Amino acid sequence: xxxxxxILLLGATGETGSSILDGLLEANKYNLEVLVRPSSxxxxxxxxxxxxxxxxxxxxxxxxxxxxxxxxxxxxxxISAISGYDQLSQKTLMRAAKIAGIRRxxxxxxxxxxxxxxxMLFRDEKEEVYNEIKRLALPYTIIEVxxxxxxxxxxxxxxxxxxxxxxxxxxxxxxxxxxxNILSDLRDVGQYVSRIIDDDRTLNKHVxxxxxxxxxxxxxxxVEELSGEIIEKEYVSSxxxxxxxxxxxxxxxxxxxxxxxxxxFYILQTMYSKYVRGDNQPSYAKYLGYLxxxxxxxxxxxxxxxxxLAEAFEGKAKRPYAQLTSGASLQH
Amino acid sequence: xxxxxxILLLGATGETGSSILDGLLEANKYNLEVLVRPSSxxxxxxxxxxxxxxxxxxxxxxxxxxxxxxxxxxxxxxISAISGYDQLSQKTLMRAAKIAGIRRxxxxxxxxxxxxxxxMLFRDEKEEVYNEIKRLALPYTIIEVxxxxxxxxxxxxxxxxxxxxxxxxxxxxxxxxxxxNILSDLRDVGQYVSRIIDDDRTLNKHVxxxxxxxxxxxxxxxVEELSGEIIEKEYVSSxxxxxxxxxxxxxxxxxxxxxxxxxxFYILQTMYSKYVRGDNQPSYAKYLGYLxxxxxxxxxxxxxxxxxLAEAFEGKAKRPYAQLTSGASLQH
Numbered sequence: 001x002x003x004x005x006x007i008l009l010l011g012a013t014g015e016t017g018s019s020i021l022d023g024l025l026e027a028n029k030y031n032l033e034v035l036v037r038p039s040s041x042x043x044x045x046x047x048x049x050x051x052x053x054x055x056x057x058x059x060x061x062x063x064x065x066x067x068x069x070x071x072x073x074x075x076x077x078x079i080s081a082i083s084g085y086d087q088l089s090q091k092t093l094m095r096a097a098k099i100a101g102i103r104r105x106x107x108x109x110x111x112x113x114x115x116x117x118x119x120m121l122f123r124d125e126k127e128e129v130y131n132e133i134k135r136l137a138l139p140y141t142i143i144e145v146x147x148x149x150x151x152x153x154x155x156x157x158x159x160x161x162x163x164x165x166x167x168x169x170x171x172x173x174x175x176x177x178x179x180x181n182i183l184s185d186l187r188d189v190g191q192y193v194s195r196i197i198d199d200d201r202t203l204n205k206h207v208x209x210x211x212x213x214x215x216x217x218x219x220x221x222x223v224e225e226l227s228g229e230i231i232e233k234e235y236v237s238s239x240x241x242x243x244x245x246x247x248x249x250x251x252x253x254x255x256x257x258x259x260x261x262x263x264x265f266y267i268l269q270t271m272y273s274k275y276v277r278g279d280n281q282p283s284y285a286k287y288l289g290y291l292x293x294x295x296x297x298x299x300x301x302x303x304x305x306x307x308x309l310a311e312a313f314e315g316k317a318k319r320p321y322a323q324l325t326s327g328a329s330l331q332h
Numbered sequence: 333x334x335x336x337x338x339i340l341l342l343g344a345t346g347e348t349g350s351s352i353l354d355g356l357l358e359a360n361k362y363n364l365e366v367l368v369r370p371s372s373x374x375x376x377x378x379x380x381x382x383x384x385x386x387x388x389x390x391x392x393x394x395x396x397x398x399x400x401x402x403x404x405x406x407x408x409x410x411i412s413a414i415s416g417y418d419q420l421s422q423k424t425l426m427r428a429a430k431i432a433g434i435r436r437x438x439x440x441x442x443x444x445x446x447x448x449x450x451x452m453l454f455r456d457e458k459e460e461v462y463n464e465i466k467r468l469a470l471p472y473t474i475i476e477v478x479x480x481x482x483x484x485x486x487x488x489x490x491x492x493x494x495x496x497x498x499x500x501x502x503x504x505x506x507x508x509x510x511x512x513n514i515l516s517d518l519r520d521v522g523q524y525v526s527r528i529i530d531d532d533r534t535l536n537k538h539v540x541x542x543x544x545x546x547x548x549x550x551x552x553x554x555v556e557e558l559s560g561e562i563i564e565k566e567y568v569s570s571x572x573x574x575x576x577x578x579x580x581x582x583x584x585x586x587x588x589x590x591x592x593x594x595x596x597f598y599i600l601q602t603m604y605s606k607y608v609r610g611d612n613q614p615s616y617a618k619y620l621g622y623l624x625x626x627x628x629x630x631x632x633x634x635x636x637x638x639x640x641l642a643e644a645f646e647g648k649a650k651r652p653y654a655q656l657t658s659g660a661s662l663q664h
Contacts, residue, residue: 117463131449137619204619287469287536289621 005103005198006031006074008057010093011081013045015320016110016189020081023190025052029198033057035071061089068096077197079106084266085259087125091132098136105133106197109142110189112273112280113182113208113288119277120269121252121262143196144208144290145189146182146280149308150320152219156229164317171231174275175238177217181280182210185303186320195297202296208285209293211302216275219305226309238276245272337435337530338363338406340389342425343413345377347652348442348521352413355522357384361530365389367403393421400428409529411438416598417591419457423464430468437465438529441474442521444605444612445514445540445620451609452601453584453594475528476540476622477521478514478612481640482652484551488561496649503563506607507570509549513612514542517635518652527629534628540617541625543634548607551637558641570608577604 007024011017012034024032033055040046041058050056059071072078078097080090090107097105107129114120116127133140154171155161184192192209196202214222220231236244245268252258252265273279282292294302311317339356343349344366356364365387372378373390382388391403393414404410410429412422422439429437439461446452448459465472486503487493516524524541528534546554552563568576577600584590584597605611614624626634643649 115463115467117460118467128449131447134620135447135450137616139619204621284469287471288466289536 004029004031005076006033007077007079007197008033008035008072008075009079009081010035011083011108012036012049012054013040013043014081014083015186017081019186019188019190020079020193021049021054021190022187023192023194025054026190027194030194033075035059037061061086061093063092065092065095065099068093069099072096072100072102075100076103077106078102078104079193079197080108081110082108084122087122087129090129094129094132094136094138098138102138104139104141104197104203106141106143106193107133110145112147112270113144113285113290114273114279115288119273119279121266139203141196141202141204142206143193144182144206144285145184145192146208146210147184147274148186148320149183149211149303149305150186150317152181152183152305153223153309153312154220154231154233156223156227156231158227158229160227161223161312161317163315164312164319166319166321169234169271172234172236173216173220174236174241174271177220177235178215179275179278180213180215181274182208182282182285183212183214183219183305184210185305185308188302191300191302192293192297195300196293199296202291206288206290207293207296208290209302210282212305213282214305222306222309226306226313241268241272241276244268336361336363337408338365339409339411339529340365340367340404340407341411341413342367343415343440344368344381344386345372345375346413346415347518349413351518351520351522352411352525353381353386353522354519355524355526357386358522359526362526365407367391369393393418393425395424397424397427397431400425401431404428404432404434407432408435409438410434410436411525411529412440413442414440416454419454419461422461426461426464426468426470430470434470436471436473436529436535438473438475438525439465441476443476444479444602445476445617445622446605446611447620451605451611453598471535473528473534473536474538475525476538476617477516477524478540478542479516479606480518480652481515481543481635481637482518482649484513484515484637485555485641485644486552486563486565488555488559488563490559490561492559493555493644493649495647496644496651498651498653501566501603504566504568505548505552506568506573506603509552509567510547511607511610512545512547513606514540514614514617515544515546515551515637516542517637517640520634523632523634524625524629527632528625531628534623538620538622539625539628540622541634542614544637545614546637554638554641558638558645573600573604573608576600 007030009020012021024030034049035057036046037060038058057071059068082090087108094105109126114123117124151167155165196207224231248265248268252261255261339362341352344353356362366381367389368378369392370390389403391400414422419440426437441458446455449456483499487497528539556563580597580600584593587593
């Protein structure tokens, strides 16, 4: 039996990273290690990962590329699920990966389908990382998953779903509510990643995983059907969303270092991309050259939005970013 | 018989544009028109195009996108072979193309294979145009051709090739001379374009055409073999080229608006990309996702470097940029 690929995962304690960790461990065909900062070594979440038999490699990402290359030695596949705020720190890491001879890098993506430049701030930063990878001629795969089920359903009047809802605007319908969006269950992200990274067909390609393509009107109807409740919807027109976005853009550009203004701006950009531009759809993914993971892995059955919702009504959903109070809805 | 696609060509009097014009007319299956500036209408080169039965559309590219959209009305395919200095003016044109409902745009590319960002100035600007196209979800094809035969051969001591040589560094070998490069005859650019733009397989794809993949040592050996002369080669090491490039970068960044310093910098970047990085190769094109036009059109026989050279020794070659004195070697 050939030796199992050695994988290093960065960001394993985050929402996406946790799903990837689960997916890779479940696949039972990888030697998995995680990369953590010195300041994180003693964290409970990191200890919990070690308890599952996963080894740590420890470094600060601000280290030089030569130092980072030593940290990466012996790794076959590097997977990054780094925080949305640290995207650009991946550039040095990719140069280190080149020195270390990594066979495939998977830079942080795992979001909605969107154009490479000029629509979403964090997407623009990711593109810089992708371009660094291409400049280095590093073998890569970029994986998107659309928007999570876990951030795509509204509160109901009885309050039964409040325990699981993160975002303040959960009952808002942007535009006419008829724009389709690619959706995935957060737990399936790791399932897709574990299949995609070990597949020659996905080398140097963009791939997206998904379970459903639904409009807000459709997701709200499923919630109403399963709950027997009528959702009190708020409507925000495309023009209103655009005006709010422009105000957030101005605020951000006045205070580019203010993380709150940056996050506000980014969230509104995401809403605009999803609901007005309509970027997060299979047709646009195909236009941009993405492979469809459902076509690559026809045997895999992702968790549908309806099944996720049924679990949520049974009290089994988990609010993302449990450490945060309700409010933000940055998917990472 | 279905009506022939209506094509609008921008830059038809340039080196690349002329080849494309020839290729499209020869294909005899397109309704061809050319886009010219008001100031160019009376030029001899434009009149010569009209004499071949090609209609003009006249506009300044600084017009608004709505005005440009009117100029583009009724066009199926927009092909740009704009000057290297005006790349970014294509952004407004692409927005106009979206309004006008153009079926396919072919933005200016026609160069060497190179990474999207950070290696070649004009390539970076082209990427901005490509990203504008993707933001607009405009159907597109990007066509590269490697470096021209016409700029890829050295002077010989007898002076027999001087009439056709443009660049000052024609007898220089950069590095060890063993880096392979994709080459095309300038006359084949239009042949490739006329095939690629009418092919569903190339929609929303990057494609490269080529005739040979040769190192400088190989091209020099062909010249020596065909001439019976020994070329007096000058060698510039990779380190020397890198140092010269860094000086040119500094000069350019001190005088970003000086076109000479910009051209010097760009030419050195191109040499660095071709001979040190080794970007302009089929393996890197494949990595970047390019389709190979030789595989798409196996019946087409491009003009080989050797055949081009044999013509050159018969006095039948044409120096590119005849209006320039010898010196520059910007391929456009």
